[in-house]
Amino acid sequence: MEKGFLTQKLFIPVYLNSKGMKLKEYQGKEIFHDNGIKIPDSFLITSPEQIKELKGEVVLKAQVLHGGRGKAGLIQTATQEDAKQKAEEMFKKDVKEILVEEKVDVKEEYYLSITIDRTEKKAMLMFSKEGGIDIEELAEKHPKKIKKYYLDEEFSPKKTAKELEIPQWLIEKLYEIFKKYDLELIEINPLVKVDDNLLALDSKIIVDDNALFRQKFEKDESLTDIEKKAKEAGLSYVELEGNIGIIGNGAGLVMSTLDMVNHYGGKVANFLDVGGGADKEKMEKSLELVMIKKPKGIFINIFGGITRCDDIAQGLIDYKKEHNIEIPVVIRMIGTNEEEAKKILEENQIHFINSMEEGAKKIVELVK
Amino acid sequence: MKKLSKILEEQFNNYADIEIQDIYKLLYQSNFGCEHAVDQNSRHWLHQEYDKTVPSNGRKIIDIISPKDNIYRLNIAPYKFKGGDKDKLFDWFYSSSKINIGTQYEFRLLWDEFKMINQKEKYFEDKKVLSFEKIIRYHLPIMHHSYNYRQANEPSYRIVNRLTIDTYMQNICF
Numbered sequence: 001m002e003k004g005f006l007t008q009k010l011f012i013p014v015y016l017n018s019k020g021m022k023l024k025e026y027q028g029k030e031i032f033h034d035n036g037i038k039i040p041d042s043f044l045i046t047s048p049e050q051i052k053e054l055k056g057e058v059v060l061k062a063q064v065l066h067g068g069r070g071k072a073g074l075i076q077t078a079t080q081e082d083a084k085q086k087a088e089e090m091f092k093k094d095v096k097e098i099l100v101e102e103k104v105d106v107k108e109e110y111y112l113s114i115t116i117d118r119t120e121k122k123a124m125l126m127f128s129k130e131g132g133i134d135i136e137e138l139a140e141k142h143p144k145k146i147k148k149y150y151l152d153e154e155f156s157p158k159k160t161a162k163e164l165e166i167p168q169w170l171i172e173k174l175y176e177i178f179k180k181y182d183l184e185l186i187e188i189n190p191l192v193k194v195d196d197n198l199l200a201l202d203s204k205i206i207v208d209d210n211a212l213f214r215q216k217f218e219k220d221e222s223l224t225d226i227e228k229k230a231k232e233a234g235l236s237y238v239e240l241e242g243n244i245g246i247i248g249n250g251a252g253l254v255m256s257t258l259d260m261v262n263h264y265g266g267k268v269a270n271f272l273d274v275g276g277g278a279d280k281e282k283m284e285k286s287l288e289l290v291m292i293k294k295p296k297g298i299f300i301n302i303f304g305g306i307t308r309c310d311d312i313a314q315g316l317i318d319y320k321k322e323h324n325i326e327i328p329v330v331i332r333m334i335g336t337n338e339e340e341a342k343k344i345l346e347e348n349q350i351h352f353i354n355s356m357e358e359g360a361k362k363i364v365e366l367v368k
Numbered sequence: 369m370k371k372l373s374k375i376l377e378e379q380f381n382n383y384a385d386i387e388i389q390d391i392y393k394l395l396y397q398s399n400f401g402c403e404h405a406v407d408q409n410s411r412h413w414l415h416q417e418y419d420k421t422v423p424s425n426g427r428k429i430i431d432i433i434s435p436k437d438n439i440y441r442l443n444i445a446p447y448k449f450k451g452g453d454k455d456k457l458f459d460w461f462y463s464s465s466k467i468n469i470g471t472q473y474e475f476r477l478l479w480d481e482f483k484m485i486n487q488k489e490k491y492f493e494d495k496k497v498l499s500f501e502k503i504i505r506y507h508l509p510i511m512h513h514s515y516n517y518r519q520a521n522e523p524s525y526r527i528v529n530r531l532t533i534d535t536y537m538q539n540i541c542f
């Protein structure tokens with residue numbers, strides 16, 4: 001047997017445990033198209049009125065991330081006569097975008113993907129002559145019908161292409177995209193044969209979460225300007241509508257802080273998680289971001305572990321002095337170098353509070 | 369199998385002041401199970417919590433929280449009321465913590481499903497859901513119940529996997 005060729009070996013594809021960003025079908029297809037993989041003619045609509053003259057029968061495909069679109073009536077064939085009406089019905093089901101795609105006559109359907117095998121820590125190509133199916137189901141019931149190849153130093157695109165009877169360039173291109181976009185999964189299912197051409201009829205792409213900072217996808221579009229700035233600085237910030245700025249470390253702790261301030265009748269202006277191992281610079285950047293919304297007060301809630309409380313305190317003092325901040329600031333810190341932090345804060349007349357509850361209560365009183 | 373919409377409906381019917389982070393917590397537990405770093409040393413502090421809980425017949429022992437029907441919240445107050453054994457409860461919890469279930473990808477699908485249900489049921493304003501979604505977009509943090517939820521419901525439960533308790537619980541729960 002050729003090296004690198006697997007038949008029934010058990011594997012755990014990384015995307016099954018992924019927190020990566022899943023792209024919508026049309027986004028994946030844009031990537032295919034930009035990289036020379038053919039896709040059917042299509043256009044994206046956000047309202048039924050955008051459907052004008054159709055060349056022939058089409059498929060309306062709701063652009064949602066969850067599975068089971070077919071069963072939920074979110075993929076439907078349509079003609080000029082009923083396309084608008086069907087699109088209208090889909091939009092009523094909380095669908096924001098529909099891909100209107102030419103209906104193609106399919107001769108053969110294949111499955112082709114690249115993912116990462118966690119156990120082997122290698123990228124792996126999978127192919128099946130039975131496309132359009134649920135690959136996990138096929139892997140379970142008919143594992144021999146899926147061919148798998150590790151994309152390691154022994155992998156030969158030429159040999160593989162010959163064996164699978166698909167073009168070598170397609171394999172190479174798919175792997176190139178996989179690496180270029182930092183993917184956990186790239187899947188064409190089905191890859192169809194139409195008049196001797198191979199078309200990607202669907203796309204499933206998951207981008208590695210850790211690479212999102214260098215990959216630009218739609219995800220950013222919903223971010224406000226401050227949120228984008230925060231993201232660039234490596235901070236997790238969500239803009240809210242109140243007037244009390246919140247800074248904390250750890251999403252759970254920040255969420256509890258928001259909750260507590262709300263409970264005492266305050267209105268929070270933001271969620272800001274400085275993350276683990278925050279230092280003086282990160283603290284200063286956090287304050288800069290929080291101050292953009294001109295809050296009436298700030299509540300800082302830090303659990304010192306790797307993060308040193310005295311670093312956070314010093315960051316606060318320096319920023320406050322440099323920018324002449326006069327709004328009330330309440331700080332609650334426990335953990336590493338807590339005493340040193342307390343001393344720095346007391347010397348600079350900052351409210352230091354021991355418990356989150358008291359801190360929340362205090363800041364609400366101060367901004368009233 | 370229990371539909372997520374039904375699970376949420378029951379939660380909103382049986383518990384007061386549910387905030388969005390409480391739903392996130394429910395979905396998180398539903399997908400990942402108890403996911404705690406539990407070891408035998410945890411027995412002591414979990415027993416402390418158990419001892420503090422006042423026995424009561426006010427709610428069901430079991431809340432099914434997973435559409436796959438494999439994860440339960442076992443409420444301590446009614447469990448105690450019916451004479452449940454605390455060591456056994458710890459053992460189920462401990463065993464459940466060793467069962468790895470759910471993936472981050474599956475969680476995202478579950479969250480999407482919740483959003484679709486929320487569109488219909490209007491449990492929360494869309495704006496609130498979107499803001500919260502930004503918090504969990506890159507990481508799925510462990511969160512506590514909201515303050516209001518804790519005040520209203522005094523939650524005290526263990527997350528248990530169905531596999532670990534089915535045989536034991538027939539007599540006591542159902």
